[in-house]
Amino acid sequence: xxxxxxxxxxxxxLLSAEAFLPTPKNHLQLSSRHDIxxxxxxxxxxxxASTSLKMxxxxxxSAMPPKPQQTMxxxxxxxxxxxxxxxxxxxxxxxxxxxxxxxLRKVRDDEGSDVQTLSLRIYELMIEQGMxxxxxxxxxxxxxxxxxxxxxxDIPEVKAEFNHLYSYGMELIKRxxxxxxxxxxxxKKRLIERTGLSPEEFxxxxxx
Numbered sequence: 498x499x500x501x502x503x504x505x506x507x508x509x510x511l512l513s514a515e516a517f518l519p520t521p522k523n524h525l526q527l528s529s530r531h532d533i534x535x536x537x538x539x540x541x542x543x544x545x546a547s548t549s550l551k552m553x554x555x556x557x558x559s560a561m562p563p564k565p566q567q568t569m570x571x572x573x574x575x576x577x578x579x580x581x582x583x584x585x586x587x588x589x590x591x592x593x594x595x596x597x598x599x600x601l602r603k604v605r606d607d608e609g610s611d612v613q614t615l616s617l618r619i620y621e622l623m624i625e626q627g628m629x630x631x632x633x634x635x636x637x638x639x640x641x642x643x644x645x646x647x648x649x650x651d652i653p654e655v656k657a658e659f660n661h662l663y664s665y666g667m668e669l670i671k672r673x674x675x676x677x678x679x680x681x682x683x684x685k686k687r688l689i690e691r692t693g694l695s696p697e698e699f700x701x702x703x704x705x
Contacts, residue, residue: 569612569674570610570611570612570615573612573615573616573619574605574615576619577601577602577604577605577615577618577619578605580601580619580622580623581598581601581602581605584598584622584626584639585598587637587638587639588638588639589638589639589640592630592639592640592641595622595625595626595629597618597621597622597625598622600618600621600622601618601619601621601622604618605618612674613674613675613676613679616669616674616675617675617679617683620665620666620669620675620680620683621683621687623662623665624662624683624687624688625687626639627658627661627662628642628646628687628688628691629641629642630642631644646691646692647691647692647693650692650694650702656702656703659688659692659703660703660704662688663684663688663703666680666683666684667680
């Protein structure tokens with residue numbers, strides 16, 4: 498399952514000294530002398546307000562040191578760690594993890610691993626999770642599947658799962674995270690061969 502990240506909404510409040518100034522009421526009838534004194538006081542207060550520092554005069558965020566930007570490799574390593582932890586905790590009792598999980602763990606821990614290697618191992622594990630396990634709809638627990646893919650290609654959910662995994666690989670190519678030939682070989686071995694279709698039939702089945 499592809500989990501969507503939740504976003505945080507930020508709100509800011511602006512304080513204005515003008516908002517706290519008294520507003521003359523239309524129904525008040527003041528003498529000329531009182532009018533002059535009142536206007537003099539208001540003008541003095543406004544002058545003070547205009548020269549006073551406001552919250553908006555300070556740019557607090559820019560005064561703080563900038564948050565270090567993560568590289569793509571760092572972000573992928575974090576994603577790998579989260580993915581490994583998620584699958585590990587969801588495996589049913591006595592259920593073995595797929596070998597692709599350990600393969601991902603190794604490249605994550607290898608400081609020499611590049612973006613393409615990390616992306617490929619994450620993609621491989623994503624495919625095998627979808628192909629090898631059933632997910633309990635209530636608990637999310639993963640158990641080995643006995644589902645016969647080749648004889649159930651007409652089921653919409655089967656096509657949707659293959660289409661999602663295939664499209665994910667195409668997106669990795671567009672972003673330059675994995676080479677075209679690498680994705681083609683991965684799709685052929687881990688997706689197309691499971692359907693029993695030829696590459697051309699596979700594309701037609703998915704509507705490409």
